[in-house]
Amino acid sequence: MLTLTLFLLNTFVAFGSSGKVGDNCNTCRDIVKNFKKGLDKTAKDHFGGGDTAWEESRLGSFARSETRLLEILEGACEGAAKESRCHAIVEEYEEKIEEYWFNKHKELDQLEKYLCIDTMQACCPEGQYGKECKDCPGGSKSPCNGHGTCKGSGTREGNGKCKCDDAYQGDLCDECSEKYYKDTNGSCLACDESCESSCSDGTNKGCDSCKEGYVQDEEQACVDKNECDEDDTCVEGKFCVNSKGSYECKDCHASCEGGCTEASRFNCVQCKSGWKAIEGQQGCEDVNECEGEHGCSAGTYCKNTDGKHECLSCHSSCSTEGCTGEGPDKCLVCSNGWEMNSEEGTGCVDVDQCKTKEVQCKHGEVCVNSEGPDKCEACHETCKECVGTEAGNCLSCYPGFALIDSKCKDINECSNDPCNEKTENCNNTPGSYSCKCKKGWVRTKQGDCKKKKTKSKKKNKKGNTEDTPKQNESESTVTSSDKEDPKKTEL
Numbered sequence: 082m083l084t085l086t087l088f089l090l091n092t093f094v095a096f097g098s099s100g101k102v103g104d105n106c107n108t109c110r111d112i113v114k115n116f117k118k119g120l121d122k123t124a125k126d127h128f129g130g131g132d133t134a135w136e137e138s139r140l141g142s143f144a145r146s147e148t149r150l151l152e153i154l155e156g157a158c159e160g161a162a163k164e165s166r167c168h169a170i171v172e173e174y175e176e177k178i179e180e181y182w183f184n185k186h187k188e189l190d191q192l193e194k195y196l197c198i199d200t201m202q203a204c205c206p207e208g209q210y211g212k213e214c215k216d217c218p219g220g221s222k223s224p225c226n227g228h229g230t231c232k233g234s235g236t237r238e239g240n241g242k243c244k245c246d247d248a249y250q251g252d253l254c255d256e257c258s259e260k261y262y263k264d265t266n267g268s269c270l271a272c273d274e275s276c277e278s279s280c281s282d283g284t285n286k287g288c289d290s291c292k293e294g295y296v297q298d299e300e301q302a303c304v305d306k307n308e309c310d311e312d313d314t315c316v317e318g319k320f321c322v323n324s325k326g327s328y329e330c331k332d333c334h335a336s337c338e339g340g341c342t343e344a345s346r347f348n349c350v351q352c353k354s355g356w357k358a359i360e361g362q363q364g365c366e367d368v369n370e371c372e373g374e375h376g377c378s379a380g381t382y383c384k385n386t387d388g389k390h391e392c393l394s395c396h397s398s399c400s401t402e403g404c405t406g407e408g409p410d411k412c413l414v415c416s417n418g419w420e421m422n423s424e425e426g427t428g429c430v431d432v433d434q435c436k437t438k439e440v441q442c443k444h445g446e447v448c449v450n451s452e453g454p455d456k457c458e459a460c461h462e463t464c465k466e467c468v469g470t471e472a473g474n475c476l477s478c479y480p481g482f483a484l485i486d487s488k489c490k491d492i493n494e495c496s497n498d499p500c501n502e503k504t505e506n507c508n509n510t511p512g513s514y515s516c517k518c519k520k521g522w523v524r525t526k527q528g529d530c531k532k533k534k535t536k537s538k539k540k541n542k543k544g545n546t547e548d549t550p551k552q553n554e555s556e557s558t559v560t561s562s563d564k565e566d567p568k569k570t571e572l
Contacts, residue, residue, distance in 0.1 A: 104163055104166060105166070105170070105201065105203040106197060106203040106204040106235075106236045106237065106238075107162060107163070108161060108162070108163045108166050108167050108170060109170060109193075109196060109197035109201055109203050109204060110193060110197060110204065111158070111160070111161040111162065111167060112157050112158070112161070112167060112170065112171065112196070113192050113193045113196065113197065115156055115157050115158065115159055115160070115161070116153055116157060116192060117192075118156065119152065119153030119154070119155075119156050119157070120153060120189065122152075122153075122156075123149050123152050123153060145182060145183060150178075150179070150182050154171065154178075157171055158171065170201070174196065174200065174201065177195075177196065177200050178196070181195055181196065194206070198214075202237070203236075203237060204235060204236055204237065205233075205234075205235055205236060205237060206221065206235065207221075207234055207235045208220070208221030208222060208223075208224045208231070208234060208235075209221050209234065209235070210231060210232065210233030210234050210235075210236065210237075210238070210239045210240075210241045211233060211237060211238070211239060211240075211241060212237050214237070215241060217231030217234055217241050217243070218231065218241060218242075218243050218252060218253050219231075219243070219253050219254070219255075224243070225243035225244075225245065225253065225254040226249075226253055226254050226255050228245055228246050228248070228249040228254035228255070228269075229243045229244050229245035229246055229249060229254040230243070230244050231243055232244060245258075248261045248268075248269035248270070248271070249261075249269055257269035259278050259279065260272045260276065260278060260279070260280070262279070262280050262281060262282060262283065262287070270283055271283065272287065272288065273285045273287065273288060273303070274292075274325075274326070275288060275291055275292055275295040275303035275304070275305075275326070276288035276289070276290070276291070276292060276303065277289070277290040277291060277292045277293075278290065284302075285302045285303045285304065286300065286301060286302040286303075288303045291303035292326060293326070294306055294308075294325075294326030294327050295326055305323070305325050305326060306326075307323045307328075308321065308323060308327075308328040309321035309322070309323045309328055314328065314330070315330035316330070317339065317340055318332065318333055318337070318340065319331060319332055319333060319340075320333055320340065320341050320342055320343060320344070320348075331344060332344070333348075333349065334346040334348070334349065334365075335353070335387065335388060336349055336352055336353055336356040336365035336366075336367075336387075336388060337349035337350065337351070337352070337353065337365065338350070338351040338352055338353040339351045345364075346364055346365045346366070347359075347362075347363060347364035347365075348363070348364070349363075349364065349365050352365035353365070353388060354388075355367070355368055355370075355387075355388035355389050356368060356388055367385070367387050367388060368388075369385045369390075370383070370385060370389070370390040371383035371384065371385045371390055375390055375392070376392075377392035378392065379401055379402075379403050380394065380395055380399075380401050380403060381393060381394055381395060381403070382395055382403065382404050382405060382406055382407070382411070384406075384407075393407070395411070395412065396408055396409045396411070396412065396429075397416070397452065397453055398412055398415055398416060398419040398428070398429035398430075398431075398452070398453065399411075399412035399413065399414070399415065399416060399429065400412070400413070400414040400415060400416040401416075402414040408428065409427075409428040409429040409430070410427060410428030410429075411428065412428055412429045415429035416429075416453065417453070417454055418431065418432055418434065418452075418453035418454035418455065419431060419432060419453060420432050431450075431451075431452050431453065433450045433455070434448070434450070434454070434455040435448035435449070435450045435455050436450075439455075440455050440456070440457065442457035443457070444465075444466070445459060445460050445464075445465065445466070446458060446459055446460065447460055447467050447468060447469060447470060447474070449469075449470065458470050460474070460475070461474065461475065461489075463475065463478065463479070463482055463488070463489035464476070464477070464478065464489055465477045465478055465479050465489075472488055472489075473486070473487050473488050474487060475487055475488060475489045479512060480512065481494070481511070481512030481513050482512055491509075491511050491512060493509045493514075494507070494509060494513070494514040495507035495508070495509045495514055499514060499516065500516035501516070501530065504518060504519055504522050504529070504530035504531075505517060505518055505519060505522075505530055506518075506519055518530040521533055
């Protein structure tokens with residue numbers, strides 16, 4: 082017994098079992114449910130055979146041992162909605178659980194009644210409610226006459242009022258709801274869909290009154306009213322479709338004028354502009370305006386569509402003479418940069434004016450073929466002459482660049498030591514270079530770098546000293562354009 086007590090103290094946190102009555106009831110039922118799972122698991126772990134009753138009979142002394150109880154209680158709060166409260170309840174009622182385990186082993190299926198209802202007094206038997214476990218309306222065996230749920234049933238909460246199923250109403254759920262009738266067995270069944278509210282049976286003749294969209298016939302039965310038989314049910318441009326107890330207005334076909342009887346162009350009362358009546362039968366067909374005077378201007382062509390036409394621009398390969406349709410194969414005459422292909426059906430094809438030398442480009446430009454008139458575009462900035470506009474299309478290069486694999490790549494002039502090694506540093510730049518006087522040196526007007534001289538100080542008329550430059554100094558940097566470089570070769 083000491084082992085079980087220590088186990089409970091070490092495993093469960095003592096929060097106490099106080100809390101909402103309903104929570105305690107639900108938590109207690111979680112414990113009972115997990116207890117039963119634990120019974121099955123411990124039986125299978127020792128004698129797994131699939132038959133729980135057989136397994137129990139084979140457990141011997143382990144069946145009601147403290148060891149088995151410990152294993153069961155390890156999972157007593159697994160998945161419980163209120164886990165901390167669950168642990169607290171197990172700890173608080175450990176003696177009662179032990180007593181039940183060791184003394185009432187033949188009544189294990191009654192654990193919920195023993196622990197939750199009788200001992201904790203957290204729950205009531207199903208069909209009872211409230212602190213005193215009163216019977217629900219209609220009796221505990223058939224709460225709410227079996228046609229609803231009793232509020233608080235099975236708990237110590239609730240007021241016992243019945244929440245009736247849809248077909249029933251009343252305090253005891255023993256009356257039929259609106260649109261339901263009671264049959265010979267006392268069950269409430271639905272009235273026919275044509276009934277407004279109450280009825281005497283489930284047929285359309287049993288309605289006390291007809292629902293909107295239905296009318297009574299000569300036999301006093303509620304039948305569908307065909308609203309489409311009435312005039313002006315739908316506005317102009319729509320037609321009426323009847324349905325059970327209702328109707329719907331749908332759009333006529335785009336060709337119809339003044340209404341229709343169905344959705345197709347063959348059910349129009351009259352035809353709209355752009356459409357005409359089909360000869361010899363009912364219905365409308367499109368008028369092809371492009372077959373007559375369509376009014377499209379030069380450079381456009383007429384395209385017929387349902388009930389109308391539109392004027393669209395000819396292809397760019399067509400001259401102002403126009404075309405008969407879409408694409409270069411529909412041109413009457415080709416525009417500049419295009420020519421009529423002798424192959425039938427091809428129409429106007431592009432002329433490569435770069436190949437025919439019709440386009441002459443100046444130095445540093447290249448002729449680029451495109452649809453229609455061709456044009457000159459600048460070579461890449463590194464190219465002097467080229468066959469295309471990309472960096473890899475060069476034929477020759479500007480000075481300072483070398484032609485390698487059709488690309489003009491910068492020459493590093495500094496590798497040829499163009500500057501005075503003693504007085505200057507060389508700086509390579511794209512297509513050029515520059516010589517800069519070293520630190521402590523300055524460039525003279527003659528372009529050489531000379532060592533800086535210190536400044537002397539002399540007194541002025543007021544007796545103050547001032548700096549006097551010893552020589553004229555200029556910029557300390559020269560570029561390749563400022564000095565000749567016999568080692569630099571123009572490519």
